[in-house]
Amino acid sequence: MTATYSVEFKSVSKFFGDVKAVNRVDLQVHKGEFFSLLGPSGCGKTTSLRMIGGLEHPTEGDVFINNICVNNVPPYERDSSIVFQNLALFPHMTVAQNIAFGLKLKKMPRDQIKAKVSEMLGLVQLSGMEKRRPDQLSGGQQQRVAVARSLVLQPEVLLLDEPLAALDRKLRKEMQIELRRIQRDVGITFIYVTHDQKEALSMSDRIAVMKDGIIVQLGPPEQIYEQPRTRFVADFMGASNVFDASINQQNDEHFTMKTQQGLDVLAKIGKTLESDPIGFSVRPEAVRMVVGNEKPSLENAYQGKVASLVYLGDVTEVEIELQGGDCFVAFVNTTSQSTKVEEGQAVWVAWSAQDSNLLLA
Amino acid sequence: MKFRSWTPKLLLIFGLLMYVFVYMPMVTLVIYSFNGPEDEERRVRFPWIYTTGEWHDFSLKWYKELFDDRDMKKAFQNSFTVALWSVTLSVLLGTMTAYTLYRRKFWGKGLFEQVLYIPLFMPGTIVGVSTLMFFRFIGLPRGFWTILLAHVAFSIPLVTLVILARMQRINWTLEEAAMDLGANQFTALRKVIFPLLRPGIFAAGLLAFPWSFNDFVITFFLHGPKYNTLPIMIYSMAGRSGAVSPVINSLGTLILVGSLMLIGLSFLLQGQRDQGKGKP
Amino acid sequence: MLRRIAAFLHRHPGVYTSLMIGPSSAVLLFLVAVPTLIILYFSVLTRDSSGLIQQVLTLENYASLWDPRFFWVLVRSLALALGTTMLCFLVALPLAYWITMYGGRWKNLLIFLIILPSWTSYLVRVYAWVFLLRDNGLILNTLETVGILAPDHQVRLLFDWPAVLIVMVYSYLDFMLIPLYAALNRLDRPTLEAASDLGARPLRRLWSITLPMIRGGILAGSVLVFVPSIGEFLVPGLMGGNKVNMAGNLLDWAFLQTDNWPLGAAMAMVLTVIILAIIFIYLRSVGKQGTLERFS
Structure with missing residues (x-):
């Protein structure tokens, strides 16, 4: 059978x-x-x-x-x-x-x-x-x-x-x-x-x-x-951008999640969830860092300052602090000249709603 | 510091004197076992002393006398038989005990361990008289069986300790690995654990054998009128007076040499580099 | 068949454990635990005038231990055990200290050489001492020959306290040496060096740093020497002649020579209680690992 x-x-x-x-x-x-x-x-x-x-x-x-x-x-x-x-x-x-x-x-x-x-x-x-x-x-x-x-x-x-x-x-x-x-x-x-x-x-x-x-x-x-399902899995799989957040708004396609520091983040609902999300995660590879004044054309885009740079060879791990206090980590290709930044420099952080992964309890 | 400079020297002298202290009786005994008999005249005057500390000449007389003595031969056989059986049984039971103590939990384990080690430092006299009373109580007459049972009981702790020490050096995942590969618990013990434990088991046996062979105090209370072991024989020959026949020197020499060889072998085995650690 | 037994024992590990530990448990129960109860039983029986043991309960045997003859034997045994313990300590400490600090890579061999003889025949070794210590024995003879003693001297070594004590120390030395050596070996040498560096003179260092730090070893060694030497009867018997009677000799006398078992049992009972009390107090004060220190 x-x-x-x-x-x-x-x-x-x-x-x-x-x-x-x-x-x-x-x-x-x-x-x-x-x-x-x-x-x-x-x-x-x-x-x-x-x-x-x-x-x-x-x-x-x-x-x-x-x-x-x-x-x-x-x-x-x-x-x-x-x-x-x-x-x-x-x-x-x-x-x-x-x-x-x-x-x-x-x-x-x-x-x-x-x-x-x-x-x-x-x-x-x-x-x-x-x-x-x-x-x-x-x-x-x-x-x-x-x-x-x-x-x-x-x-x-x-x-x-x-x-x-x-x-x-x-x-x-x-x-x-x-x-x-x-x-x-x-x-x-x-x-x-x-x-x-x-x-x-x-x-x-x-x-x-x-x-x-x-x-x-x-x-x-x-x-x-x-798509780690819980905060524990996200942490354990080495995701660096994990945030506790509550639901702010909700429609058929999207959640808007509010972090404790007050940041509003858009997330796409890919599948049915068995309970309400309590946070979200974004993989550092999915996070774009954009230099310049122009707002990137992704659903989530926020301004911040470069807090630290860690050179890892093929990529550089850039930590960016947003105005509200949330910190994001982005992996930036070391070879691309257009993304040379220094500590303290103002940059944009951006990712698509699909890359906001909702976490359950 | 001035003080420091002579402390080590003083200690060195003291240490060497201690080795003399420890070995002098044995060495003297061995040397004088080859001493020839003294002249007849003195022997008549002091009949209770057969020799003096004086050296006469080299002679194998006492060894000859020893080998001609039938009672001695009988006592030696008895000692050997008791020791052999006692070692066999105590090694078997001791190995089982050590395995269980090391690998299993059971009710009353703490108490068992405490009781197990008591015989190791209880005075032999107390042990002797208490087992004597026990055997009398159950109606077992003194002789081979009383000696053997007591020796088994008091060798088990010794054997268990030596084997436990070896077990600490075995990688016990090997037992699980053997069972995982298709061996039942007996086969796993026989094919994997036992070969790794073998040096420890031999060492334990080589320690227990001279212990049983040489034991005097416990056996003294348990031997029967018709069943003597060698130490009892020596004691009864020399009696309580301390008058020592030179035959005892030669017998003592043989016993010492035999025991030393077994003990040395035992320690060699215990110290042997173990293969049981899994990874090098 | 064997396969089915194996499978059965696998499903019932308790049965397996019982089978493995059962035989030695029985041996220990019947030859160690039960005899202690039987001593108790015999010690309250009556021995009638013809020497037969009657099943009449009495405490008279214990009362007769107050008889000065027996009482002083007991006191003397304890005194001998105490003396042996102290002498062993005084001798073993410098020896263990020397081996630990200056033995280098020969340390274990040096210790092994000290304890090696005690695995051989105890009886033979004690006899060897008779040979050395008696009137015409090697030691006195040599002293005479060298001229230290006059030919008509009255010095006797055998059949008195000195001989008993010498051979007692000889017999029980390693019970003290091994715990002391183990404790000294565990000592942290930098701590000792720090003590010297801070100005402690050697004797001062020994007294206020080294000895307190090896307290556990001293305690273990003392119990391991004291307890078995309480019952010693071969050494006092052979070395002391009939002068130095001990509890062990009394047991020999009561059980084997006069067949007065109830009295002997009462004596054995008193000794057992003393010994178990010492062991109990010792175990309470140091925890369990101390007992096994000499085997580690």
């Missing part, structure tokens, strides 16, 4: 004493999807992952893998596999033994195991490293072994718990691309836990943003980034 989901939560909760780590979460992860659970530490993302893997038992609700309720299935009989944050490679085994561990427990014939292991090493580009021990590998190589060790079992879903957290930035970026490639190659569902919004944005098909045990927003990366 319904579509098959790789993983499904039906009103799942996990309490540790009084702490509600996960609170009545409903979730469906499609087959073959790269799905990210994003949130600050303590938001319940790792607990959710561990409940899928069977390392935690839900206090309430049901967890499904492949449409089968797995509440009473121990981790070693679940069709899921975890790549742990600290990788948990068996230090007393070689790379090949690590990868073969699960297959041996399945009593697979020896030659078949050997073939599978070398196939996997090929997939993660570690051929020839069979005999090494984990402590003889670099961080990135250990990463690949951990992924291979899980993937070789061909699980329904691969669970990754911040596996890149310990790597330096450059290696992290390489591994992100690598993981995405592997996921496309094998077509297995990946559920990826991270607190790094850029990582989630760059890799995922869909992202669930969690806070205090609840999913606050779920959607594709563009939507999460461009």
